[in-house]
Amino acid sequence: MIRVLHIITRLELGGAQRNTLYTVANLDRSLFSVGLAWGPGDELDSEAMEIEDLERFEISAMTRPIAPRMDLRALRDLRRAIRDFEPDIVHTHSSKAGILGRTVAHLEKVSTVIHSIHGWGFTPLQSPAKRRLFLAAERRVARWTDHFIAVSQANIDQGRDLGLLGENISLIRSGIDLSPFGYSSDPAPVRRELAIPEGVAVVTQIGNLKPQKAPLDFVRMAAIVASSFPEVRFVIAGDGPLREQVSDLANVLGIADRLHLPGWWRDVPALLAATDVAVLTSRHEGLPRAVVEALAAGVPVVATAVDGTPEVVREGVNGFLAPPGDVERLAAGVCTLLEDEDRRRVMGEAASQGLEEFDIDVMVRRQEELYQCLSCRKS
Secondary structure, three states: EEEEEEEEEOOOHHHHHHHHHHHHHEEEEEEEEEEEEEEEEOOOOOHHHOOOOOOEEEEOOOOOOOHHHHHHHHHHHHHHHHHHHHOOEEHHHHHHHHHHHHHHHHHOOOOEEEEEEEOOOOEEEEEHHHHHHHHHHHHHHHHOEEEEEEOOHHHHHHHOOOOOOOOOOOOOOOEEEOOOHOOOOOOOHHHHOOOOOOOOOEEEEEEOOHHHHHHHHHHHHHHHHHHHHOOOOOEOOOOOOOHHHHHHHHHHOHHHEEOOOOOOOOOHHHHHHHEEEEOOOOOOOOOOHHHHHHHOOOOOEEEOOOOOHHOOOEEEEEEEOOOOOOHHHHHHHHHHHHHOHOOOOOOOHHOOOHHHHHHHHHHHHHHHHHHHHHHHHHO
């Protein structure tokens, strides 16, 4: 029996968090004993508490911001969790948990340490000083990492360019449950709930209202599209600290009556069934779950060409790409799809092709194979 402890910073509503929870819930219990350590206080905590046959370690000091006193407490509590669980493998996720978790695993001489890159912790939105700090920390803990998992080739290439990665890395896609997207859902209930008239086109972005997702760019893009298609409705399904700014900008640009902000939407397949064009305006990503879900639902995508997104959005085939921040180019892609229903249909039909590697059960099985392979090497 291989003992695997997953460590993640927080359980917010996000792709990395959902995939980690699915993994710890679905690892083969005849082969693995599974633990999870995380900082409590977010939306997905309740799901973690419902997983059967899982040892849980709530690390109350684990927070996203850099906070030396709290981080030292988190290190102490993670050390206690590792001593209690006695893992053969520590598998870390996200930048803070990745740095703290790998540090403690090294100190405790854990046999095998794995880190999943869901997008690097140093980003274009950070100050130069903060970016240098995160990069230095990543370089330090990379030496204590036996193997990396990346969700996109772009993250692998970037890591190698920066000297963070060698050959000890596997590309394992961020998985989703493809089955709910394989049937035609009735869009009427979603339209009724959002008060969107039948026959009116819907442009949707799914993601948090944080700087990474650049929701203000979505509003600016929507205003350009609305000038040509005044009846179109726009939806941002998500929440976060920029919600008020999004609402204020929509008022300033005169589209508040056409922009819907319903908060987090649990039934994503149903929302996508009511969507004509999916958009993602992110400034950086690993490989965005929202894009893969839209494509699985047969919805063409207009997105920024950041990190792993161009690995799934094929220009002119299942969507259009634009440089990050280029709202005019994003709007042009959306307008092209709105004005040509036949092209939108053809690109939608192409959208779901070739997504087999994103099946969430394939993701888990590939991780199991990696755990077994690495454990055999260490034995």
